[in-house]
Amino acid sequence: MQKKFCESETKSNLMRAFAGECQSRQRYYQAALIAQQQNYVGLERMFRFTADQEERHAKQFFELLKDCSGETIEIAGSFPASVYAELGDLLKASAEEEYHEFSVVYPDFAGAAREEGFTDIAAKFDMIAKIEDSHHKRFDYYSKLWEQGMLQRSESTEEVWLCLNCGHIHAGSEPPRDCPVCGAKQGYFVRRAEAPFTAENMYS
Ligand SMILES: [Fe+2]
Ligand SMILES: [Fe+2]
Structure with a gap:
């Protein structure tokens, strides 16, 4: 039986996901600015391209909270403080963060949503997890090129x-x-x- 949405863990997970996506977008925008300052325009575009997708993920999650409009949702969550000035560090951290997101965080959220009877929301977590997997691969590719001096x-x-x-x-x-x-x-x-x-x- 479906749980009442406003009392569900899924509601909190959607807010966690929204917070996480907003932060990913901001981190990649900041990384793009660093790449721009260092004249790596290809990397700048790559970070912006990915940041814009995170913005769309945030929108998807946020809109799923519409039944709780007017409420303030309190969440506990953990978010990465990866403040780096070196592009190599930024690429590596981004790849690791994406890996954690698609392999741990969103599968957990999808599982909880399924258990609570929110199958559409579970499917959304699963689909966005797949995109995060592609982000992981993208950052990992550039991280390795950078490390090898082959960019x-x-x-x-x-x-x-x-x-x-x-x-x-x-x-x-x-x-x-x-x-x-x-x-x-x-x-x-x-x-x-x-x-x-x-x-x-x-x-x-
Ligand atoms: Fe995302
Ligand atoms: Fe991502």
């Missing part, structure tokens, strides 16, 4: 790089120091496979 270097001399400013394509083991078309700094280049809407095989 803008490749073992292949035929790696294809794309300038996020003007779209110029360059093949080589690393992108040019300055884009020959628009003059953008090296930090604007990402592997073509990492750029939106430009994967090599998408038109065939």
Whole structure:
């Protein structure tokens, strides 16, 4: 039997999830600013792209609390204080936080929602957990590239790089120091496979 929503643990978990998503969004925005200051535009865009998805997750969870409008919901929760200035630390912490979210936190929340009879809410936790898994993979990928010093270097001399400013394509083991078309700094280049809407095989 379904529990009364306003007395449920699911209500508190939705508020915890909302708080967590708002914080993730803010952390990634701050990380984006650090990447921007250090001229890593590819990383800046990657953090912003992910931050915007967290904002949408927050919206989804918040709207599920509409039956409690007017109430103040008290929660206890644990949230990461990962205040770093180094991009490598930010990438690593983000990957770990996403891992915890998709492998522990949201499965727990989904389980509790299912037990209380809120199957739609459980499904929402499950679906968003899958997205957090993809975030984990994204941050982990960049964290490893960073650690290996391979963010803008490749073992292949035929790696294809794309300038996020003007779209110029360059093949080589690393992108040019300055884009020959628009003059953008090296930090604007990402592997073509990492750029939106430009994967090599998408038109065939
Ligand atoms: Fe999220
Ligand atoms: Fe995430």
